[in-house]
Structure formats: structure tokens, C-alpha cells
Amino acid sequence: MKYWKAIMAAALLFGLSSCGGGDDSDKNDPPPPTPGDPGSVVFSAKAPVFVSVAAPEGAAAKSTEKLAVDFSLKDAQGNPVEVGTTEISFSVTKLIPGRVVDGPTGPVAGPSIWKAFIYSKSKATFEKSTAGTLENLGNGNYRYLFAIDFKNVLDPYPTDSADNGGIIAWDDGKLHRLAVTFGSAEEGSTMPLINYTLDWVPSGGTAALTRDILEMESCSDCHMDQPIHHSTRNDPKVCVACHNDSNPTQTGRMSLAVLAHKYHSTGKDNVDASLAKGGHYPQDPRNCDTCHKPATPSTPNANDWTVPTEQTCKACHADYASPVKEHHTGEDCRACHADGNADHASAGVTNVHLNRLKGMQAGAATLKIDIKHALYDVATKQVTIGLSISESGSPIEMQRLSDIAYMSPGLLVNWDEGEGQVLPNSHSSITLKNCTGGTGDFTCVTDPILEAVPASDAVLTITVADMGLCVEKKATELDGLPAGLKACPADGLKTISKDHFEYIAAPNIPVAHFDLNGNPVDGYQFGVGVEKALCENCHKNFEIHFGGTAYDHAARDFNQCGNCHNANRASFYTGMAGDLKYHVHSYHAMGSHRGAAHAATEDEAKALIPFPGKVNNCESCHTQEQFNLPNQKNVRPSVVSKITNFGKDNAVGGIGDNADTRANKFYSPALVACGSCHLKSELGNVNLSTPVAGDEWASHMQENGAVFGADTAEAAIGVEQCDSCHAIGQEQGVDKVHKVFDFR
Known part of the structure; x- marks a missing residue:
């Protein structure tokens, strides 16, 4: 099929x-890239200009103006490349001031908007080169004459152009963007995927208004320069040619800000974030800095994400029952949640997302488990383990650990005979609450391990099973103090979503290795053929599939994964x-x-x-x-x-x-x-x-x-x-x- x-x-x-x-x-x-390989074709364009073209025979006017763009196609060695039958898609947008919205204290100007010039059924789109005129100028140089009349485009969002009779004004002094896309990333394509943008002010000079928030590199850590959803789009600057606020309805063509937040938080089908059907985001969506990097010369507006809008916030917060939905409907979010708001400092988007998450992570890190020793008994086939448990540096009792750990915490026992973990699953797991001792020091003994007998040179490997902790949600993020560990509710998820705490994976995962006589083994390397740092390009903080539900793991290390998945x-x-x-x-x-x-x-x-x-x-x-x-x-x-x-x-x-x-x-x-x-x-x-x-x-x-x-x-x-x-x-x-x- x-x-x-x-x-x-x-x-x-x-x-x-x-x-x-x-x-x-x-x-x-x-070797030099072959046609169709990334890097095999270099596209460059000049700023589009209006040119006079002869009117069709019999027309009333002798000539008319058409927008034209000159571009070139060269291979990696600078040789001309023929367009051939390749269909090229072009878009032109301009940046306009934001619309006025009602805030709690009066009208407020919204963020700037990319206004599209090319539409199909009132939705922003690209014009394909088969619609206009593509002229081969020779030596890899081309000119494309757009089919549409850019100075006579009826605005599908007429209030944006009320001062121009409902026609989108061509404003030589505003920032415009040319977006071009063609080719394919699919195997066997003779033309590689090209995404290209050029920002220009038709009258020359510097634009008074800019909107460069995100660049492709922010997406590429995960998406690896591959097309995102559409087969010909891999650059967010190209995506906004269609996904912008010039569409009269957000149904099916929502702005990129809404689309990206919606998909990365609750999934394509907008279900609960823990399920994320069709849009699994492999880390906590509050990691805002995964996508939003500090401002650079190419992204001068990168910090604008700290000034929230209702439309963007509702992409995550209005699709499920929450105090956010009930309290904030119809309000201008910036009134309280913009960073730097002195009256609501703790409510800034950086604090309630990134800093609060960091506070919870710091709170979870206050729990520390040290594995002191482990010894295999040949006669009983049991492993005895000694460990200490502390919270913020002070010893804690086992009951405290049982209260704050979601799901019964346990130790995983295994051994390696040079080719990886031996035991197949958690038959050798020890539930920590069954250990003996007190005041932070405990002794744990496995049941007899009957599945296998370790070789004399085997290395015992002991780690903690995947452990979620109940952590205070509203941490004191402004002064950098960690959140506190809280007792988990008796009815689990039924209560935790309503109160001010949630589950988070324990970050301090102990891994200890001993020979069969109980001597520590230094320098042991778990036999997994992958780099954890590379996994963290997508799985920040090594979050694999922990979303705080009863079915998700809270593992943070390959030693945990490999004790079962071997x-x-x-x-x-x-x-x-x-x-x-x-x-x-x-x-x-x-x-x-x-x-x-x-x-x-x-x-x-x-x-x-x-x-x-x-x-x-x-x-x-x-x-x-x-x-x-x-x-x-x-x-x-x-x-x-x-x-x-x-x-x-x-x-x-x-x-x-x-x-x-x-x-x-x-x-x-x-x-x-x-x-x-x-x-x-x-x-x-x-x-x-x-x-x-x-x-x-x-x-x-x-x-x-x-x-x-x-x-x-x-x-x-x-x-x-x-x-x-x-x-x-x-x-x-x-x-x-x-x-x-x-x-x-």
C-alpha cells in the first residue's frame, strides 16, 4: 500500500x-550533493518590484503593472540549475499594526500582524508558478510575474482595510516578506526542499515595525530541518505566509502562534495534554525556552513571547476545564501576565511557566537517595542493599517517602555480565516501604532471584524505579526557592488536578554498581548504544513519556529503562x-x-x-x-x-x-x-x-x-x-x- x-x-x-x-x-x-539532496541547489532572490507589462490585445489600457521577482537557481558548485517542470510557490505578506482589543482598563493595541495578499476562499495561501508567468533569463536566472493585481486585493478581513475601501493597501514604507517554497524532502526527488524568505521595504530604508520572533534553528533541534506537517514547509518564517491573523476565521488556517502552542501542548485533536493524540510533545510544554530563544540580530522581537495575548494563551488553556478558562475569558492577558508587570510580578508568563517548572524541578531535587552497598548471597540467591534517604539534606523516614512518591517507590536490581542487563523485568524489584531501618538509613532485601544466577565476574547494578514525586505547583519562583514536596492525594489524579501541586519525575536517580562481594565498581558503563545528550535535543530533561498520569513512566536515566527494557x-x-x-x-x-x-x-x-x-x-x-x-x-x-x-x-x-x-x-x-x-x-x-x-x-x-x-x-x-x-x-x-x- x-x-x-x-x-x-x-x-x-x-x-x-x-x-x-x-x-x-x-x-x-x-561527495558533492546529487540533485535532490539537501544543499544541492541554492536559491536566491532580489526584492520584488513592479514592472510594466503590455495589456492583452483589445484591452482599454495599453499597459499594466505586475509584481515581479528575479531569482536564481545554482547548484552547490555555482552552476545553473534548470527549473524544468518544478512548480514553485510564492507568497507576499506585509506587516501591519495589531488590531485594537478590549482590555480590562480600556482598548489595547494587539501585536503586529502579517497581512497576506494572496487568498483562496478567504484563506491566505501561495500562488503557484503555473498561475503567473515564469521567464527563463538564462544561466540559472529567472523572473516570475505574479498573476494577481497586488494593488487591487479585496481584504477578507475588511476592518483591517476600512481606510482603503476594503482593499489591502500596498504600502511602500511597510515591511514586506517574500516567501518561496518548492521541491521535496522525499526520497527520489530531483529537486531538494527549498524554503526561502526575503524581508524588504519597497521604498528602501529600515522598517519601523518588525516581527521576527522565531527562527528555524529553534525548531530544528527536534524537527531536524524536515517538513513540519506540510511536505514543503520547514521554516516558521514561511509558515506564517498562510498561518497568520489576516484570515477572517481561525478554523483550518489558524495563526502560527496559536497552531504551534495548540499542537505542542494538547495535541492535534486538542485532547488532554497527557494524551496528546497526533501531537506528542516529548517534554513538558512549559519549557518555553525550548522554542523561544534570546533575541538576536535575526530575531530582534524574540522577547515578545513574554507579552501574552488571549488568543495564544487560549490555545493551551481554554480547551479543558481549569481556573484559567473560567477566570480569563474575554480579558487582555497582558494586563496581568506580561513579564515586568510590577502589580502582578509573579504572574508573568516566564514565572508561571518556565520558572515555576524550574521551581518544581528544584523541589523534586531536594530528595536524595544514596545506595551505600549491595551484596549477593549465593546461598539464598538474594541481594541485600543498604541506602540512605534525605530531604534538603536531612534524613527522612520511609513513611515520608511513601507519602510524597506517586506510586510505590522501589529499587531495581540487576547484573551485567559484559553484554547488558540480565534479568528480564521487575521480578527483582524491592518496594522501598518494605525495607527495614529508620532515621534515613535502611536495609532492603530482595526475594530469591530464581530467573538467573550471576557469573562470578558479574557487576550488580542497583537503581531506583521510575519515581514521580508530588511537588508544590505554585513555587516561589521569583526568589529562586524550590517548591516543596507534598504528600500525594489518596485519590490520585482526581484531586491533584484541582490542588496546587502535581507530579514531576524525580531527577536525582541513584545508580550504583558493585561486584558480588559488595565492593564498589567504578567506571561502569551501561550498555546502551545511544547518546543521552542527543536524546535531550527533543526530550529535554530526558522526559520520555511522563505526563503525570497513572500510565506514564517517570524515568530519568537509561539505567532505569534498561532494567526492564533489555x-x-x-x-x-x-x-x-x-x-x-x-x-x-x-x-x-x-x-x-x-x-x-x-x-x-x-x-x-x-x-x-x-x-x-x-x-x-x-x-x-x-x-x-x-x-x-x-x-x-x-x-x-x-x-x-x-x-x-x-x-x-x-x-x-x-x-x-x-x-x-x-x-x-x-x-x-x-x-x-x-x-x-x-x-x-x-x-x-x-x-x-x-x-x-x-x-x-x-x-x-x-x-x-x-x-x-x-x-x-x-x-x-x-x-x-x-x-x-x-x-x-x-x-x-x-x-x-x-x-x-x-x-x-
């Missing part, structure tokens, strides 16, 4: 052409591995539960994929050494369970009715990592004899050593030959087939 082909193209399937020629190292100097952990869902190397790749490429692979339409599939860049951008998460083949980290075969909805339907004790008879099988490591994207079916559901559409590569994988469904881990080790063709530097190396050079 078309939607599956689009997903697979984005993942860049392995090539079958001949191997060889590799030197086992990345070719760090990429090679010995089967997923809750049929045919899937719970291992991080499958779990993370699969989620970023296919969405939750691989929903995109089974979507009914291409649009539905795209909506289910939460990765904001391209999934073949390996270096958005990995260093070069980490994505090379053979697997550099997490090298063990992974368990896959054949049980449908394991642990969900017919659950007994959270494990499942069939826990003792589940048909676990083992899959080889490169297959697990690569098959998470390159096979449509879940690993355990791949039919090798008659593969369904999308599983065609299963045969190629098996022919080159991939092991599907071995009975033991040992039977799935050491036979994969993927690196003979796909190691970095090979003709079909992962660096080449994933085109990592395009993203550098």
Missing part, C-alpha cells in the same frame, strides 16, 4: 547491489521485543504499538509516527561508532513473546495467565535493530515462508544469518553477516544507505 511504501522509503531499505570497497570507516568528506524482556504485545534496540527504533518509526504499519491510510500512518525528523537520520540519536555493524552495544539476541496482549488481557498479577507457558523465542541482535523499521510485521509475526507485503526483506536477512525464533539465546548468536555488506564504509554501509551525510 502507498502508506507503507512511504514509511519504508523514509526508513531507507537495505540495498541489494553488490558489496565491497569499504574501509570500515565513515567517509567523513561527503534483551531478556518480552514485550506486552504480540510479536514484539521489549528490548530498547527494538522498542525505541520501532516507536520512532512506527508509533505506539507499531500503529503506523497497520494504518488504513497514509495520512493516518503519518499521524501515528511521533518522530519529528527522518528515521534514517541515525546521528540524531547515535554517534558513528554506535550505529555501525555488527551491533556495537546491546549485542545479545532478544526475547519475543508470542502471547497476544501479554500482561494486558486476562491479566493475573500484572503478568498474564500464560506466564508459565509463554512461547518465548530469541531473535538475533542486528535483526532486532534493523527489523524494527525494515519489516512491516512485528518480529514474532513475520511469516518466512510466505511474507506479507512489507516483509520482503525477511528472506534477505535470513539468508545472511539473521535468526528468527530460536529456542535459546545461544542458537541466535554469531551467525549474522550483516556487517560484510552494511558496515560503515562498505558500498552498502549503513552510513550510505541511510545517507547520514545529508543530515550533517
Whole structure:
């Protein structure tokens, strides 16, 4: 189907052409970009001007004025590029003063507005080059004559042009913006995606009014220069050509300020923020500084975000029941919530969002858990752990920890024999409230661990399970003091949304390592093949999926994730591995539960994929050494369970009715990592004899050593030959087939 082909193209399937020629190292100097690659075409334009053109034969006037823009297309070496059949879209807007709104003390001027000149059905849009006249001037130079008459555009928002008879005035003294977009970021395109803007004042000089709040780099940390929603838009300065306040209605063409806040806070369908359907924002939406950076010469108005408007605020706050909705309807938000308002200093947007969040994070950081020692008892098969717990430097009792920790806090016990964590899940978890001791010092003992016996050189690894804390919401943010830890309500979410505190993930996550005799092991590195700092480009503060609901984790470290999500952990869902190397790749490429692979339409599939860049951008998460083949980290075969909805339907004790008879099988490591994207079916559901559409590569994988469904881990080790063709530097190396050079 078309939607599956689009997903697979984005993942860049392995090539079958001949191997060889590799030197086992990345070719760090990429070849000159080929047509269609990013950077292969350079677009530049001159400020548009009005030119006289001959009127059609028989017209009353002898000539008329048309707006014209001269532009050039060159390749990376400066050679001319032919437009060919490429359709180019042009837009022109101008900046006008904001509309007057009613504030609590009288009329107030709103923020400046981009007024569009080009409309379709009263909605701002682009004019396609097929509508006007595109003239080839030679040597890569072109001129485009717009079709519309810019001096006779009927304003669909007539009150903006009441002083000009309802016609949008062409004002030579105001700032205008030319926006151009064409090409595609899709694989196989002969013209790369181009987004271009040029701001100019037709009369020359400097504009008295500007509106440069955000630049593309603010979006690119997450979106990685890829199109955002539309297939040809990746620059917010281009987006505002359509998404601006010149539209008479915000239905379907809302301003970018509203659209971005709405999508990043409550999701496309405007559901509760904890669900965020279609618009998962992988961090707390109060991290305003993720998008809003300090002012620069190219964004002189960047600090304007601290002067809120009702329309923008309601994008987040008016879509669910809250005091914000009840108290602020119809008011000018700036009266109380603008930064620097002396009468309402604590209510400034920076304080109630960013500073309050930082206060809660600082409050959560006042809890500290230290793991002092751990010892494995060969006879009893138990691990004994000693730890101390303090709050703001003072010892606290276990009851206090139980009160402030949402969900029972616990310790996760595991060990590593050189290839990653051994135990499959939380069978070795210790609920802290069952530990003994007092005055901040406690001793915890696991139940007998029967799943495995550690080798003599194994390293014990102890960490705290994902822990959410109940923290005061209205922190004293102005003087920098941290919020306080509060006792969690007995009825959980039913109360917490109404009171002045909320859940936040504990940031001080202890991770300790010991040999089996209880001696500390220094320098231990958890075996995960990804850089946490790169994950934090999108997941600020390493927030993965914690939104304060009963189903979200509050993990802050890969040690926490890996104690459950390791090679010995089967997923809750049929045919899937719970291992991080499958779990993370699969989620970023296919969405939750691989929903995109089974979507009914291409649009539905795209909506289910939460990765904001391209999934073949390996270096958005990995260093070069980490994505090379053979697997550099997490090298063990992974368990896959054949049980449908394991642990969900017919659950007994959270494990499942069939826990003792589940048909676990083992899959080889490169297959697990690569098959998470390159096979449509879940690993355990791949039919090798008659593969369904999308599983065609299963045969190629098996022919080159991939092991599907071995009975033991040992039977799935050491036979994969993927690196003979796909190691970095090979003709079909992962660096080449994933085109990592395009993203550098």
C-alpha cells in the first residue's frame, strides 16, 4: 500500500547491489550533493518590484503593472540549475499594526500582524508558478510575474482595510516578506526542499515595525530541518505566509502562534495534554525556552513571547476545564501576565511557566537517595542493599517517602555480565516501604532471584524505579526557592488536578554498581548504544513519556529503562521485543504499538509516527561508532513473546495467565535493530515462508544469518553477516544507505 511504501522509503531499505570497497570507516568528506539532496541547489532572490507589462490585445489600457521577482537557481558548485517542470510557490505578506482589543482598563493595541495578499476562499495561501508567468533569463536566472493585481486585493478581513475601501493597501514604507517554497524532502526527488524568505521595504530604508520572533534553528533541534506537517514547509518564517491573523476565521488556517502552542501542548485533536493524540510533545510544554530563544540580530522581537495575548494563551488553556478558562475569558492577558508587570510580578508568563517548572524541578531535587552497598548471597540467591534517604539534606523516614512518591517507590536490581542487563523485568524489584531501618538509613532485601544466577565476574547494578514525586505547583519562583514536596492525594489524579501541586519525575536517580562481594565498581558503563545528550535535543530533561498520569513512566536515566527494557524482556504485545534496540527504533518509526504499519491510510500512518525528523537520520540519536555493524552495544539476541496482549488481557498479577507457558523465542541482535523499521510485521509475526507485503526483506536477512525464533539465546548468536555488506564504509554501509551525510 502507498502508506507503507512511504514509511519504508523514509526508513531507507537495505540495498541489494553488490558489496565491497569499504574501509570500515565513515567517509567523513561527503561527495558533492546529487540533485535532490539537501544543499544541492541554492536559491536566491532580489526584492520584488513592479514592472510594466503590455495589456492583452483589445484591452482599454495599453499597459499594466505586475509584481515581479528575479531569482536564481545554482547548484552547490555555482552552476545553473534548470527549473524544468518544478512548480514553485510564492507568497507576499506585509506587516501591519495589531488590531485594537478590549482590555480590562480600556482598548489595547494587539501585536503586529502579517497581512497576506494572496487568498483562496478567504484563506491566505501561495500562488503557484503555473498561475503567473515564469521567464527563463538564462544561466540559472529567472523572473516570475505574479498573476494577481497586488494593488487591487479585496481584504477578507475588511476592518483591517476600512481606510482603503476594503482593499489591502500596498504600502511602500511597510515591511514586506517574500516567501518561496518548492521541491521535496522525499526520497527520489530531483529537486531538494527549498524554503526561502526575503524581508524588504519597497521604498528602501529600515522598517519601523518588525516581527521576527522565531527562527528555524529553534525548531530544528527536534524537527531536524524536515517538513513540519506540510511536505514543503520547514521554516516558521514561511509558515506564517498562510498561518497568520489576516484570515477572517481561525478554523483550518489558524495563526502560527496559536497552531504551534495548540499542537505542542494538547495535541492535534486538542485532547488532554497527557494524551496528546497526533501531537506528542516529548517534554513538558512549559519549557518555553525550548522554542523561544534570546533575541538576536535575526530575531530582534524574540522577547515578545513574554507579552501574552488571549488568543495564544487560549490555545493551551481554554480547551479543558481549569481556573484559567473560567477566570480569563474575554480579558487582555497582558494586563496581568506580561513579564515586568510590577502589580502582578509573579504572574508573568516566564514565572508561571518556565520558572515555576524550574521551581518544581528544584523541589523534586531536594530528595536524595544514596545506595551505600549491595551484596549477593549465593546461598539464598538474594541481594541485600543498604541506602540512605534525605530531604534538603536531612534524613527522612520511609513513611515520608511513601507519602510524597506517586506510586510505590522501589529499587531495581540487576547484573551485567559484559553484554547488558540480565534479568528480564521487575521480578527483582524491592518496594522501598518494605525495607527495614529508620532515621534515613535502611536495609532492603530482595526475594530469591530464581530467573538467573550471576557469573562470578558479574557487576550488580542497583537503581531506583521510575519515581514521580508530588511537588508544590505554585513555587516561589521569583526568589529562586524550590517548591516543596507534598504528600500525594489518596485519590490520585482526581484531586491533584484541582490542588496546587502535581507530579514531576524525580531527577536525582541513584545508580550504583558493585561486584558480588559488595565492593564498589567504578567506571561502569551501561550498555546502551545511544547518546543521552542527543536524546535531550527533543526530550529535554530526558522526559520520555511522563505526563503525570497513572500510565506514564517517570524515568530519568537509561539505567532505569534498561532494567526492564533489555534483551531478556518480552514485550506486552504480540510479536514484539521489549528490548530498547527494538522498542525505541520501532516507536520512532512506527508509533505506539507499531500503529503506523497497520494504518488504513497514509495520512493516518503519518499521524501515528511521533518522530519529528527522518528515521534514517541515525546521528540524531547515535554517534558513528554506535550505529555501525555488527551491533556495537546491546549485542545479545532478544526475547519475543508470542502471547497476544501479554500482561494486558486476562491479566493475573500484572503478568498474564500464560506466564508459565509463554512461547518465548530469541531473535538475533542486528535483526532486532534493523527489523524494527525494515519489516512491516512485528518480529514474532513475520511469516518466512510466505511474507506479507512489507516483509520482503525477511528472506534477505535470513539468508545472511539473521535468526528468527530460536529456542535459546545461544542458537541466535554469531551467525549474522550483516556487517560484510552494511558496515560503515562498505558500498552498502549503513552510513550510505541511510545517507547520514545529508543530515550533517
